[in-house]
Amino acid sequence: MSESEGRPALYDGPNLDKEDAVLRVDGLHKAFGGLVAVDDASFAVERGSITGLIGPNGAGKSTIFNLVSGFYEPDAGTVTVNGTDVTGAEPHEVADEGLIRTFQTPRKLEGMTVREAMLVGPQRQPGESFVKLFTSPDEVEAAETRNIEDAQRMLEQFEIDHLATQPATDLSGGQLKLVELARAMLAEPEVLLLDEPVAGVNPTLANALREHIARLNEEGVTLCIIEHDMEFIMNLADPIVVLDRGSVLVEGTPEEVRTDQRVVDAYLGGPGE
Numbered sequence: 496m497s498e499s500e501g502r503p504a505l506y507d508g509p510n511l512d513k514e515d516a517v518l519r520v521d522g523l524h525k526a527f528g529g530l531v532a533v534d535d536a537s538f539a540v541e542r543g544s545i546t547g548l549i550g551p552n553g554a555g556k557s558t559i560f561n562l563v564s565g566f567y568e569p570d571a572g573t574v575t576v577n578g579t580d581v582t583g584a585e586p587h588e589v590a591d592e593g594l595i596r597t598f599q600t601p602r603k604l605e606g607m608t609v610r611e612a613m614l615v616g617p618q619r620q621p622g623e624s625f626v627k628l629f630t631s632p633d634e635v636e637a638a639e640t641r642n643i644e645d646a647q648r649m650l651e652q653f654e655i656d657h658l659a660t661q662p663a664t665d666l667s668g669g670q671l672k673l674v675e676l677a678r679a680m681l682a683e684p685e686v687l688l689l690d691e692p693v694a695g696v697n698p699t700l701a702n703a704l705r706e707h708i709a710r711l712n713e714e715g716v717t718l719c720i721i722e723h724d725m726e727f728i729m730n731l732a733d734p735i736v737v738l739d740r741g742s743v744l745v746e747g748t749p750e751e752v753r754t755d756q757r758v759v760d761a762y763l764g765g766p767g768e
């Protein structure tokens with residue numbers, strides 16, 4: 496019954512043979528001036544999985560998230576979400592297909608309370624709302640009330656509702672990561688990309704984040720997580736995709752990846768070595 500039965504524990508390059516891939520990246524390429532950040536990267540994320548994306552600093556991990564989520568346009572290659580080609584689409588269009596991402600460095604939230612911060616985001620801005628403000632103000636008000644209630648419920652789910660009226664700038668790094676996660680969930684994503692969710696987060700909050708991520712996965716959300724903290728990612732994700740110099744080096748179980756000599760060498764070599 497186990498789906499991984501009969502499958503190698505380690506692949507040279509990515510395992511593209513996924514039964515039901517919610518995300519597929521094929522031959523992705525991105526250069527900044529002369530610097531090639533992503534070089535023929537391909538991988539697939541199985542629906543229902545927690546897929547880890549690791550690799551040394553500068554390997555191109557965050558750039559891949561930017562390409563997948565529509566923040567950057569690839570020079571070559573394709574991105575498919577739920578079977579729909581979203582290559583070159585705008586972030587809100589990719590979000591409409593069910594893919595939402597968080598940022599390695601949380602966005603600036605100056606002058607906002609946590610509650611207000613929860614209410615901004617590409618997923619919460621229907622194009623016609625400005626016109627509706629004049630044509631059906633009651634409808635707009637009802638939608639606003641609903642959004643506030645949804646935000647409150649989400650803050651409670653993530654056990655940060657006590658922070659709702661605090662200035663967002665007063666939060667610790669870990670609390671901000673929780674707010675980012677809660678806000679991302681307001682869009683009801685099918686697949687959530689998290690870029691270093693526990694970077695700079697204290698162990699207590701890192702543990703809370705781990706539990707929330709596991710809960711979301713049990714509730715049916717597919718996750719693809721970039722993380723530098725090996726202990727954290729190896730305990731949470733399977734499979735692990737290892738990126739090196741812009742392309743996928745190997746993919747496999749945490750146990751196999753952890754001890755693979757090529758992976759060890761990639762981390763020791765660092766970028767450009």
Ligand code: ADP
Nearest residue numbers: 527530532550551552553554555556557558559
């Ligand atoms: P990782 O997340 O794996 O640490 P990144 O994707 O952030 O790596 O970066 C990959 C490479 O691309 C790095 O050399 C980085 O300096 C470069 N890079 C990333 N974003 C930009 C950008 N917007 N402009 C120029 N270079 C960039």
Ligand code: MG
Nearest residue numbers: 556557558599
């Ligand atoms: Mg990064």
